[in-house]
Ligand SMILES: Cc1cc2nc3c(=O)[nH]c(=O)nc-3n(C[C@H](O)[C@H](O)[C@H](O)COP(=O)(O)OP(=O)(O)OC[C@H]3O[C@@H](n4cnc5c(N)ncnc54)[C@H](O)[C@@H]3O)c2cc1C
């Protein structure tokens with residue numbers, strides 16, 4: 071079977087983000103990684119193909135620098151990749167989904183598509199749904215367990231309040247992965263070396279017929295959230311401290 | 327003024343406070359409250375009190391999440407709604423993403439502020455480090471709002487119930503096989519107004535009882551750090567942080583949590599953060615609002631008593 075994994079190249083969540091201009095950030099000095107949730111998708115796709123045969127194709131929409139992230143997924147076992155190149159730091163979810171769809175159609179539609187549950191940079195939480203809708207495929211997001219049997223995919227996800235839902239879809243389908251689905255493998259040195267020789271096809275966004283300037287969600291301004299400057303430390307005996315705390319929370323902060 | 331639909335979430339025929347906050351977010355607009363799974367007559371008074379001009383029951387019964395999206399889409403078309411807001415709960419985020427895809431309209435998920443007149447929203451980017459101001463262009467404005475960021479304010483309106491039959495069918499793409507009930511009665515972490523979290527310092531699963539006692543006095547939910555989850559003290563469903571849940575309660579009380587960036591990624595937008603830690607140099611004290619230096623096994627029970 072052919073499985074595509076949508077992999078986004080994002081700043082490490084531990085990196086501090088310095089803004090540049092109104093709607094951008096300094097991206098040359100900070101570390102980028104694969105979107106952590108997408109990695110569960112890569113692992114699941116690779117292990118399914120190890121069992122069932124086939125190939126895993128990574129599809130990324132991003133700047134040229136995303137190649138490093140793609141190589142990481144290849145070291146985990148993905149066979150080849152398509153990088154849809156954009157010049158901007160952000161592309162809205164509708165356009166991203168259009169680009170992912172066009173790239174997959176050009177390459178030949180897969181039997182299954184994995185994404186992450188959401189991106190940790192823009193936290194948009196929707197690209198997988200738009201992709202699925204445009205391809206007429208079913209989608210379930212935040213999947214933490216999956217089994218494949220006779221063309222049927224049974225997935226499990228957490229619902230609100232601690233409940234779990236078990237759902238079934240037919241292939242082809244889109245699965246948004248989250249923690250719990252598997253433990254992504256650490257590539258070994260020979261796999262890292264092998265990954266360097268795997269093929270990454272680069273396509274410009276415009277060549278897929280997608281207009282990068284046509285976004286419907288536009289960033290007007292990014293603002294840094296001020297860090298808290300340090301706690302007011304409560305003093306005295308344990309009893310004094312908790313009494314004072316409760317008073318502050320009730321009377322000053324009004325959160326109790 | 328935008329004719330604005332609000333997706334109302336209920337539990338046991340009671341409107342969730344988070345949905346009342348969403349009604350408040352649309353104050354000043356012509357508000358259509360859409361009730362998915364409760365009897366509109368049972369919730370009419372409360373909806374009217376918080377500003378609903380019209381109330382619509384969607385009456386679709388149980389079905390796949392796509393069915394609910396189709397029903398909402400039918401209501402949006404029937405009543406010419408130009409905006410639709412909901413709660414960024416697990417269900418709300420999923421449903422709105424399906425709705426936005428179905429109608430091919432822009433969506434912003436998990437907003438912390440909305441301006442319906444200018445179609446501008448604020449939301450977190452980069453795990454709470456940045457706030458993005460986004461302009462949404464399109465005939466329909468869709469967004470979900472982070473629980474607890476908007477305090478519900480009563481604003482009485484007529485609350486007229488409209489009869490509506492969506493007339494849609496389940497596309498049958500996703501079939502729900504089973505719903506495994508959790509322990510029940512627990513407040514969902516992402517929607518809880520107050521959270522009490524235990525870190526590695528909790529030392530044993532049974533010690534969470536101490537935090538539950540504290541939490542139950544103030545209607546709070548109990549969370550855990552990854553170190554506590556990895557040590558087997560708590561299930562992953564309780565984990566707060568980059569690889570767990572993102573929460574934004576009014577009050578977050580961290581007990582025996584050191585304050586790693588990955589933990590903060592999931593809770594830094596909380597309104598007030600309190601830390602209890604025995605180490606006066608613990609990093610968490612540099613980035614919270616109130617701190618108590620002490621042993622959680624002494625401080626937490628004392629606090630519970632005072633609540
Ligand atoms: C990719 C990645 C993702 C991650 N995702 C998450 C995530 O989602 N959530 C998360 O929480 N972490 C996450 N982490 C882990 C994170 O880096 C920290 O390791 C973790 O948050 C530490 O948990 P802790 O504060 O409970 O434990 P510790 O760091 O061990 O801190 C325990 C604290 O308790 C104090 N203490 C001990 N005993 C007592 C006592 N009796 N009374 C009072 N205080 C006491 C200590 O002084 C210490 O400060 C992630 C890490 C990585 C690399």
Ligand SMILES: Nc1ncnc2c1ncn2[C@@H]1O[C@H](COP(=O)(O)O)[C@@H](O)[C@H]1O
Nearest residue numbers: 076077131185186188189194195196197
């Ligand atoms: N630029 C991108 N390139 C590849 N995949 C993406 C991109 N943006 C989003 N995705 C996928 O869609 C999922 C949801 O993203 P989002 O809607 O941005 O939260 C991510 O986890 C990725 O798997």
